[in-house]
Amino acid sequence: DAKTTQPNSMESNEEEPVHLPCNHSTISGTDYIHWYRQLPSQGPEYVIHGLTSNVNNRMASLAIAEDRKSSTLILHRATLRDAAVYYCILRGRDDKIIFGKGTRLHILP
Amino acid sequence: NAGVTQTPKFRILKIGQSMTLQCTQDMNHNYMYWYRQDPGMGLKLIYYSVGAGITDKGEVPNGYNVSRSTTEDFPLRLELAAPSQTSVYFCASSSDRPNQPQHFGDGTRLSIL
Numbered sequence: 001d002a003k004t005t006q007p008n009s010m011e012s013n014e015e016e017p018v019h020l021p022c023n024h025s026t027i028s029g030t031d032y033i034h035w036y037r038q039l040p041s042q043g044p045e046y047v048i049h050g051l052t053s054n055v056n057n058r059m060a061s062l063a064i065a066e067d068r069k070s071s072t073l074i075l076h077r078a079t080l081r082d083a084a085v086y087y088c089i090l091r092g093r094d095d096k097i098i099f100g101k102g103t104r105l106h107i108l109p
Numbered sequence: 110n111a112g113v114t115q116t117p118k119f120r121i122l123k124i125g126q127s128m129t130l131q132c133t134q135d136m137n138h139n140y141m142y143w144y145r146q147d148p149g150m151g152l153k154l155i156y157y158s159v160g161a162g163i164t165d166k167g168e169v170p171n172g173y174n175v176s177r178s179t180t181e182d183f184p185l186r187l188e189l190a191a192p193s194q195t196s197v198y199f200c201a202s203s204s205d206r207p208n209q210p211q212h213f214g215d216g217t218r219l220s221i222l
Contacts (some may be wrong), residue, residue, distance in 0.1 A: 032207045043199050043213035051208070091207040095159050096167060097142060101151040
């Protein structure tokens with residue numbers, strides 16, 4: 001089973017920030033938190049990852065709770081092209097990488 | 110940059126036929142994975158491999174076989190196709206370091222009629 005829990009779907013208005021939550025209460029100390037997104041009719045693509053500290057890159061920001069049991073992917077200014085399914089996964093010593101159902105993000109123009 | 114290449118992109122099979130989905134990567138990654146994705150659903154892990162000659166079952170291995178004779182290639186075999194195997198199949202690869210991402214192919218859309 002997936003080690004993460006995400007809302008099934010979320011909506012946001014275009015040009016507004018989006019906060020996508022992920023719960024991972026059973027995370028171990030060596031697990032990295034990875035986020036991927038899947039655009040319609042495409043394979044998943046890497047967005048960002050982190051271990052303990054918050055992370056920023058050109059696509060998004062990742063905020064990690066102090067106890068690491070949850071994290072939030074932040075899209076600072078959503079566009080219509082950000083409409084996708086977003087997956088939060090844990091990657092650690094276990095070689096298996098299990099995806100959950102992800103969050104389907106709808107962007108309203 | 111080729112990355113992860115999957116062939117074919119589309120295929121229609123009849124029930125009971127066999128086929129092999131091909132996956133190759135040029136990033137010298139040790140880890141490779143096969144996932145299936147049914148319409149409107151998330152990805153399910155079928156099989157994975159941590160290196161040449163080593164494979165292991167994922168969440169939904171029944172009806173599939175894999176082999177890993179080289180670092181680059183990780184083919185997925187369907188021996189007796191069934192309608193329940195109609196899905197989109199994604200191959201992925203990664204290094205063995207947990208702070209490195211997976212790289213996905215574009216997928217193979219398989220219909221079994």
